Amino acid sequence: MSSLFELSKLANVQALYINVRGLFRDAQLAEADLDARVLVAEASGYEPKNLALHYDEGVSAQAHAKISKYVEQRLAGKPVGRILGKREFWGLEFSLSAATLEPRPDTETLIEATLAFCQAHGGLDKPWVFADIGTGTGAVAIALLSELPNAVCVAVDVSEEALQTARQNAANNDVLKRFLTVCGSYLDPLARSFDFVVSNPPYIRSAVIEGLSHEVKQHDPMLALDGGVDGLTAYKELIGNAKRVLKTNSALLMEIGFDQANELINLTRELVGLEVRCERDLAGQPRVVVVVFP
Structure with a gap:
């Protein structure tokens, strides 16, 4: 099972997405895959629809910090739109x-x-x-x-x-x-x-x-x-x-x-x-x- 702590260890965008998706699936969120894609894309500075094009790229410390915060809020029940404010x-x-x-x-x-x-x-x-x-x-x-x-x-x-x-x-x-x-x-x-x-x-x-x-x-x-x-x-x-x-x-x-x-x-x-x-x-x-x- 994934954890918030493990997110900071992930080397590329694909690994980050897979682990966030796992956290959301474990929590039985209704739109786990979509939520993970949108939040990882936002934290990494990419368009959600283009996230797969950046799978091999590294994840900055700033992006790690953002996604950890986003995931914590989402697991606490805050909707994605409210997390991002849009x-x-x-x-x-x-x-x-x-x-x-x-x-x-x-x-x-x-x-x-x-x-x-x-x-x-x-x-x-x-x-x-x-x-x-x-x-x-x-x-x-x-x-x-x-x-x-x-x-x-x-x-x-x-x-x-x-x-x-x-x-x-x-x-x-x-x-x-x-x-x-x-x-x-x-x-x-x-x-x-x-x-x-x-x-x-x-x-x-x-x-x-x-x-x-x-x-x-x-x-x-x-x-x-x-x-x-x-x-x-x-x-x-x-x-x-x-x-x-x-x-x-x-x-x-x-x-x-x-x-x-x-x-x-x-x-x-x-x-x-x-x-x-x-x-x-x-x-x-x-x-x-x-x-x-x-």
Whole structure:
């Protein structure tokens, strides 16, 4: 079995990676191999995807010190994104803060669904005006702005700290001039001027929060997780008030929990009398609901 002490003895990148991977596998981490590759690459100054190209290279004392610290934190339950203070999403890099969730791969389904809507209603080059509710790191809005060159986004969040993080991420990804922030709750600060609204709202039922993993409970902000008793608090706000801020022939696109599709279909019929289209993620689970407002 590998140990933290042994990491300082390893001569090259390949040996370091294999030993860190062994530590993570022994700890039964869900993504042991990926976590090891990302952390060893960061400590060594390489891109994770190119780590194998540097297997024969030596490991500096500085890199040994970094990886030992990273491994200790990861084994204590700290997520990789929190260790590094950043996370990749849609091929872009996003800084994290205590007030933001880590962008997750499943949310890329929301980007795909939104781009499909745009392509079908005027094309990607159209001067879209859209809102991102609960923007957090700004990942959803910034990913969309990177694909919609003439679009402008108004990003809303109740946390000024989150908005500060989002503005920095917008600047780092060269879209700050088209990324406007407003501190407020849901759609309250907005008026009728939007072609579409996107959101990855809190959707976990309050009673389920206690059963979440240590990594989530200790490192993700509860405001971004807790969706109320039924997990639908945010959806009721968004669906019920969307028409007030949307133009005609517009859309509300929202990420949902894997088991919420039927509830969202019924809720949308009840609140606004409209049908919902569900888009599935790579695992085949319903992940995004699209509500088109005529």
